[in-house]
Amino acid sequence: MTSAKPARIGIVTVSDRASQGIYEDKGGPAIREELERIVVSPWEPVARVIPDDREGIAATLIELADQERCDLIVTTGGTGPAPRDVTPEATEQVCEKMMPGFGELMRSVSLTVVPTAILSRQTAGIRGSSLIVNLPGKPSAIHDCLMAVFPAIPYCLDLIGAARIDTDPLVCKAFRPKS
Numbered sequence: 001m002t003s004a005k006p007a008r009i010g011i012v013t014v015s016d017r018a019s020q021g022i023y024e025d026k027g028g029p030a031i032r033e034e035l036e037r038i039v040v041s042p043w044e045p046v047a048r049v050i051p052d053d054r055e056g057i058a059a060t061l062i063e064l065a066d067q068e069r070c071d072l073i074v075t076t077g078g079t080g081p082a083p084r085d086v087t088p089e090a091t092e093q094v095c096e097k098m099m100p101g102f103g104e105l106m107r108s109v110s111l112t113v114v115p116t117a118i119l120s121r122q123t124a125g126i127r128g129s130s131l132i133v134n135l136p137g138k139p140s141a142i143h144d145c146l147m148a149v150f151p152a153i154p155y156c157l158d159l160i161g162a163a164r165i166d167t168d169p170l171v172c173k174a175f176r177p178k179s
């Protein structure tokens, strides 16, 4: 029996200060830890820490989708209303198809935690066979948001021709409708 190729998951921290070393990046490692808890099938991370620059973010997303062949790309940071918060614009710029339900659900779940959740413009979209999902910059937002949307991610990856991923049902029960 041949074993399936491991899924590749891009982890992109978008932060002016983390990218300059002014503070330690806590967002990328938090995403990796969360994925290690949720995903039980083989996968490998492809991590980047970059500044809040629209063209740079777009170039990184394109590189991770097209060259690094990431099946899933999770970003953290740059989703708010400040002038340099442009991650959703860069995501939209590189995606062929937007998946607005992800942002709607993550905001709704985050609103039960913090009233400023509505300030996040986080979204998701498809480029080729990669799903890109934005999370807010606050490291504590990562658990709330990933747990909310992850049950739908494996089936979304199936539908776009990305690698199959399986989750630990005790942590996060993936839902695949019977065909």
Ligand SMILES: Nc1ncnc2c1ncn2[C@@H]1O[C@H](COP(=O)(O)OP(=O)(O)OP(=O)(O)O)[C@@H](O)[C@H]1O
Residues within 6 Å of the ligand: 013, 014, 015, 016, 017, 018, 023, 024, 025, 026, 027, 028, 052, 077, 078, 079, 080, 082, 136, 137, 138, 139
């Ligand atoms: N990658 C990160 N690692 C650790 N803490 C972070 C990170 N990103 C954000 N934070 C924390 O969350 C707060 C809000 O995040 P936000 O993305 O709005 O940062 P920011 O003010 O735009 O600054 P920067 O882009 O330089 O991180 C930050 O002020 C910081 O305390």
Ligand SMILES: Nc1nc2c(c(=O)[nH]1)N[C@H]1C(S)=C(S)[C@@H](COP(=O)(O)O)O[C@H]1N2
Residues within 6 Å of the ligand: 076, 077, 078, 079, 080, 081, 085, 109, 110, 113, 114, 116, 117, 118, 119, 120, 121, 135, 136, 137, 138, 140, 141, 142, 144, 145
């Ligand atoms: N779950 C969760 N969502 C959250 C937050 C949070 O602390 N937890 N912070 C909010 C705040 S204060 C802002 S400004 C926006 C955008 O954050 P970003 O620019 O760091 O992406 O995310 C919002 N969503």
